[in-house]
Amino acid sequence: MANKTVLAFALIIISVFGFQFAQAQQQIEINLENAPKGYFTLSLLQGAERISVDSAKTINGKLVLKGRYDSGLYALIKNGKGFSFIVNENKIRLQADWNAGAGSLKVLESEENRWWTEYLMRRNITYGKLNVIQPVTMAYDRDSEFYRQATKEFYTVQGGLRTFVSKIPRQTLASLFARADLRPRLAHNMSFSEQRLSMKKNWFANVDWTDSRLLNSDILTNKINDFMSICAGRGASRPEVERGMKEGVDILLSATQANPQIHEYALSLLVKKLETYGIRNPAYSHKLRHPYRNLRTRGPRAGNNGQTQKIRRLKGWKKSFAHQRFRFAGQ
Template identity: 20%
Template sequence: MIKNKILLFFLFFGTMCQAQTSHFLYYKLNGCASKKAILYNVRGESSVGIDTAYLQQSGGFAFSNIEKYPAGMYVVSFNDSVYTEVILNDEDIVLEANIENILMTMEVRKSVENQILFGYWQYAIMIKDSVNKYNLTRQKILQATYGNENKQSLKLYEDINRLNDKLYDFIDEEKKLHPESFAPKLLLSYQIPSYRRYLAGNGNLPYDSEKEYYWNHFLDNVDFSDPRLLNSKVVYVTISDFITNFGGPATTKNYNNIISKVMALANSNEEVYQYCLNLFIKNFDNTIWEDVFVYLIDNYYTNSFNLNESIRKYYVNKSTIIKNLKPGKKAPSIILPDSAGNLVDLYNIKAKAKMIIFYSSDCPHCEEAMPDLKKIYNDYKNSGLEVIGVAIDDEASMWKNNIIKDSLTWISVSDLKGMSSPIVNSYNIWMTPTIYILDKKDIIMSKPKGPAEIQAALLQVLY
């Protein structure tokens, strides 16, 4: 029976090899009970199933015609917890491993890309084990010496650095041996440049701080001109880590600087540029960082390569709306019916200060904020404050019952169109509650984020 299975595999293998223009992936996972394997395409944080293979008599799974997929990192999944990352790049792939320890038992029978990939991972695990042992010994020494270095601890530190350098050396060697391969470039992209190695280079001058070095070199190992890297997690992970490391303190200036640095590198390839731009837009659209979103649209989106006209109009319009909602601009018109059906015009309300509260009757955050908002209204209404509560609701009974339940005595209006209301667009409402403070001429004074900011704005307008 075993001989028959082996014969079946080689018959299959031989048949596949006869096709000069097609490639296959054959994966035998010993001990796996699954009868099905799914091949996933990886792109940043997303993965999409693109092919399915069923268990063959040979005991493995075969995906055919994989040459149709672009080069990159893919995932072969057997169930939610058992999967393997593999590189597809216009070559045949034959893998075998044991389910108890897939990584360390992996044998790459065919595929230069995956021989490099798994060779690195297996080597990295051995290096990491040694580094952990050295680190543990070094920590014990430092504890015994109350943090003071001695010859033994310094020697261990040098040994740790030497071991870590071997991972860089592994990648460098594979790059020399296989200059056209994707695997070395992908592996290098995951490596953060080393300031220590930089200082060891001939003629390299030190930076004022280690942080300054990493700001200038954090992205050096990612080739933004190579769109193949998009078919992996590496660009997404690197940009996310860059934001995490250099986005603090969280300010518009810091985020804009990060965007400028990444987009300058991404400008070398249309596909990479569009991916990075969309990633930033996804991160900053509908957030408190409205100025960052505007910076993205005005400086990069309108200059991108292939614009979808309808999407371009949407983003340009949204950027314009946000800019028109800044302090000093006149608030957009609001003419909506109150709970009795009478139209209320924002511009006709006479008050020294107006507070517009956009809320929803079924919003828990709004419910939590109501006691503070009601107190502010009661404290300042005799000084000239009027509140206009704009309910982003679509059910009249819910809206009216909420007014009664919360004893809302201010002006309450709604067109009962929910998030489809034109007012949502004109005031860029993406979360509730959202609050605007206006002066008596309906000029926007502030978009406060809590009771303290509301009171500070009202004191400025009323007194």
């Protein structure tokens, strides 16, 4: 009886861990038709880095890559040129005119990438229109017919993109990435300072911090970098930049603390971003660059305690870092 109990327990453990592994990686086949001759590299986008995971050579104008890949945003590159796409399905078929660039990408088989490429196209058109309409409305008389038409168009265009994103199936990576990438709503008559305040408050409203798959893309990195640029302000004085960046650090670290993996990444990214503005924090830079250093777990029972240690240590560093007075390089 005891042996049966142990065997049953072992089968449960194997099935659970096997399921988790299956969720992490899938057997995937990627086909690129109309591919030029030569070798291609498949790279996973992780923040600003491209991690090469596979490569292949075209045969008769067709490129085929097969393997176990993590779900995420990938780039297919040849001689420094390429395009990105989502890898999260067992079979993906794409076609592109390599000389025409990423805009020529056609999705032959992949629900994820049909949604994703459509989102990217709509996003670029939407933000391009909004950047034109909003300044125009601010320059016209509010009682004029042109102002009313422009205002209506502003909200129609802005709402159209959000409506499209809401239609993307929630279980897809395309939905996760699009929601995280989506900018917050703005009113047409906001001044630039009002826009900045609104964006700082709502910039991460649609980000699902609990989903670590965001790290397998450049979406979160771009989102955080843009946010810190908004916090710094355009043409601001050094004291203003310092105050804005401190506020940004508080907001970001508070938002990410529920997910230790994303929290750790945000810490390292913040240090790099602060350095680009000439801000340094000597007391915490080393810890922020290596937040898990010297935190080791030993034995089968160490997992939970080790994870608790990491979370506590990260929270301690977050609190110290967020309240440390930043200094500009050279001061």
